[in-house]
Amino acid sequence: MSPLVFAVIVLWAALFALAVVIFALTRQIGILYERIAPVGALVNDSGPKIGEATPIFELSSLTGGSVSIGAHGARSTVVFFLSTTCPICKKMIPVLRSVQIAEASWLDVVLASDGDENKHRAFIEKAGLAVFPYVLSANLGLTYRVQKIPFAVLIDGDGIVRAKGLINNREHLESLFTAAETANSTIQTFEESSALLRA
Known part of the structure; x- marks a missing residue:
């Protein structure tokens, strides 16, 4: 056998082995994708529970x-709790703008906080938040037992809490909408029920 023929055979064998490895890796990625559920907003159990009516608040907005x-x-309304000094809250502002536009047909976005009004007015101006209603109310945060921020509560048109949780990125915020649309308290319970149906 000539060296050239031998080299061609080795190359074809290597190509076949590479194809087998790629197929095996692709299969493993598919299996991992099925096993790893999307991470949704971290829900707290205190405050008005999901499915319960929320207290009604009439508040003045710093933006008018x-x-x-x-x-x-x-x-529906999503109340987004934030702080002037929270870096994740600032990172979420473009996401909130995008959601406000994309979901304008059914959803209002309200920003909520407490503390010094002058600091919040400066924050509104600096961050360009005049397009959102912006309320200051310690009682609002206490009612929903907001312990960490950013935190969001989704309330439907009947005043019922549909979803809530700690929000660190767009996926967390959208998980509230998914939970509400699927009539599940959280995206995690939706995944659990889907897994049971598949079993």
Whole structure:
């Protein structure tokens, strides 16, 4: 056998082995994808529970007008709790702008915090938050037992809490919408029920 023929045979064998390895890796990635559930917002069990009516709040907005949270109406509301000094909250501002536009047909986005009004007015101006209703209310945070921020609560048009949780990225925020759409308290319970149906 000539060296050239031998080299061609070795190359074809190597190519076949490489194809087998790629196929095996692709299969493993598919298996991992099925096993790893999407991570949703971390839900706290205190405050108004999911499926319960929320207390109604009538609050003045620092960006003008008044805000009604929990009142009956045709639209849902996501109340996003933030702080002027929270870096993750600042990272979420472009996400909130995007969500406000994308979900404008059914959802209102309300920003909520507490503390010194002047600091918040400066924050609104610096971060360009005039497009959002922005309320200051320690009682609002206490009602929902907000312990860490950023935190969001999704309330439907009937004043019912549909989803809530700690929000660190866009996927966490969208997991609230998914949980509400699928009538599950959290995205995790949705995944668990889906796994049971597949079993």
